[in-house]
Amino acid sequence: MNYREMNPSQLASELEGLRKKYEDYKALGLKLDMSRGKPDSEQLDLSQGMLNIVSDPAECVSENGFDCRNYGLMDGIPESKRLFSELLDIPADNMIVCGNSSLNLMYDAVARAMIYGVYTKNGCKPWFGQNVKFICPVPGYDRHFGICESLGIGMINVDMTETGPDMDAVEALVADDASIKGIWVVPKYSNPCGTTCSDETVRRLAGLKPAAPDFRIFWDNAYIIHDIYEKSDPLLNLFTEAARMGNPDMPLIFFSTSKITFPGAGVALVAASDNNINQFKSVMKYQTIGFDKLNQIRHVKFFKNAGRIREHMKLHAALLRPKFDAVLAAFERELKPVGVGEWFAPRGGYFISLNLPDGTARRTFDLCNGLGLKLTDAGATFPYGKDPLDRNLRIAPSYPALPELEKASAVLCLCAKIAAVEKALAC
Template identity: 45%
Template sequence: MSLLNYDADRLAQFTEEITHKYEELKGRNLALDLTRGKPSAEQLDFSNEVLSLPGDNYTAADGTDCRNYGGLNGIADIRSIWAEVLGMPVENVIAGDASSLNIEFDLIAWSYALGNNDSPQPWAKEETLKWLCPVPGYDRHFTITEHFGFDMIPVPMTDEGPCMDTVRELVKDPAVKGMWTVPMFGNPTGVTFSEKVCRELAAMDTAAPDFRIMWDNAYAVHILGDEFPEIHNVVAMAEEAGNPNRFWCLSSTSKITHAGSGVSFFASSKANLDWYSSIANVRGIGPNKINQLAHAQFFGSAEGVRSLMRKHAGSLAPKFNRVLEILQQRLGDYDVATWTTPEGGYFISLDVVDGTATRVVQLAKEAGIALTAAGSSFPLKQDPNDRNIRLAPSLPPVEELEIAMDGVATCVLLAAAEKAARQA
């Protein structure tokens, strides 16, 4: 029976028990953090070898001295490896510096200030700007379009990706300039877009000629098991459908080697890359080719990337499994929460009783457990149902993670019992 349907006596007894358990939790004076999807120290150690590279061998395969200026599009050594990882031709892939999020910001900012290669005018001159935001989604994505004043339109997610009936209707509006996506092992749901959805996104008609899909494939190789899913070449799909410039595809090594000191990648059509490079060439003289060469030597090949990611999976999977076990053990009998069971990525999406997510986060904070703020996975941090909480199991050791998740479960139950009492 759902906790929300308990009779008055049973609810009062349960509330007394869970309140006592919560007070015990507060008495432990915890300081635990589940807020961000950071790699653990063990994961970071997997790539320590890259810190000693490239050593005295600083010449790229084509003879480029990586210590010098130039090479705006990055060296072929790393571009060829990542092109194979993404299943794309190397000429469609540019290698940059550490953060793909920086490139995403640039793509929006340059389109806003200058217009992109399909824009009738700079986006800043448009009367209204709108952007589609599949939800729950990635908070830092939404912050970028919020920064530039876009009206952000939530789009519900399905098990195959964004609801395409909704998307197709919304893109009939010429003010809709683009859409955020995390197409594989999404943040925070873990959803991977189906081939059907990918092809529909590539082929759909849009009123805006400069409509773009930000295809942030941040977790393309972040498996939790043994199998790497197929990475769909949406650039080729869009070209076949007559919309060659639709996708801006991003990826990086930020959670593969060392965060903040890796390599980012931008993959797209030739026209999009030419437009991007024409502005990037004004902004700077080229990326950190020494770091790109170090990564190319460290990986060796696309299979080298996959081999490293199997090590990451070996570190992450026990943590994810333990979180799921605790959620089931503590919450499974009360019908007050649902959660995703991802096959990759960095997050578990937890939905609690409507109207209680903010209270759960507050209770957890008071007990010394830091959670991502309720609503963070929605534009403007406004979850209309106040139900979604993003869990990030990667950073703490398993022992701390068990304590934190047992505490989170207690907070979920207490918040649900409080709501049930109010409704009684």
């Protein structure tokens, strides 16, 4: 029976039963973790063959005769640029293939803008010393918000919808306020909502008319090919759309193979217009003589072409699918009948976003903690860690083994129900 239809005495006896179950779980001394979106070791094993693919000195030479063991080629070896160009459908000349982390590149892009500014036809004006704000679609990725917070950039919440950020709000905000210089977007299988920007959303982003001439879209395409089910969400190419709409310099596009090969030992890149790339290089040349090209050549030799990367992703999907299914099945079984929470079943990515009854996310998190289940902190999906409605939890099903995940899902549902009934009784 739905909790909303229960009277106070029914709710009280429900709570008693739930608390009894809670004590039973407590006695088990569980140690479970659904806190961060990491591949499990079986997923990492899928790319193990890459680690000894380059051993002979002759294998370390790129197609233009460059010895990848040495300094140089700051924007990446030509064959890695071609591989990722084919995968992302962005010209190779418009990308810089770098080290292992796209988050690192995002931080650097924002920090560079703070110090030097970004390209405009009237030159670059540093953001430091100005009142700078970013639009942050929420719920969103905590580390994006962390970059803004650490650099003193103000954050404005805009709701995420099933078709991407609320574009009416985004258009109105950027048109009016020249201090808004950026927006974070995870366009496909977003972290944590799992939703993908519709064609209309991509076109509206591409066609934005910001008051700030140095406005940028930070397009974090971390999950562009990370389908879990047969049917993939389509996503328009922002690079092409923005150029078509006369805004070629607006998108800064980030991607990495962290969740294709190895987080921590993948290859990351930034892609953007000629003007942006030239400005990036003019600063990067002081930061590095060249990134890890051996890792780039390992990736190229392992995959050979974009089609093989897509095939590889099907192996990840086969491992991830039962885990997502298990969590979603638990929600359907335990939460739906009692009317607790709302969630979106994503077709890819690494997360499920769970919206609980208002005012119960923190309590659910604490109750889970009490049973040894670690979750991403309540509030983490919002700037400054403040969820105004205290309702969102980010669930990461990828890392625990399936039996643990099933236990963790049962614990989570139990705690969500306790928090919901407590709230209902207090009202």
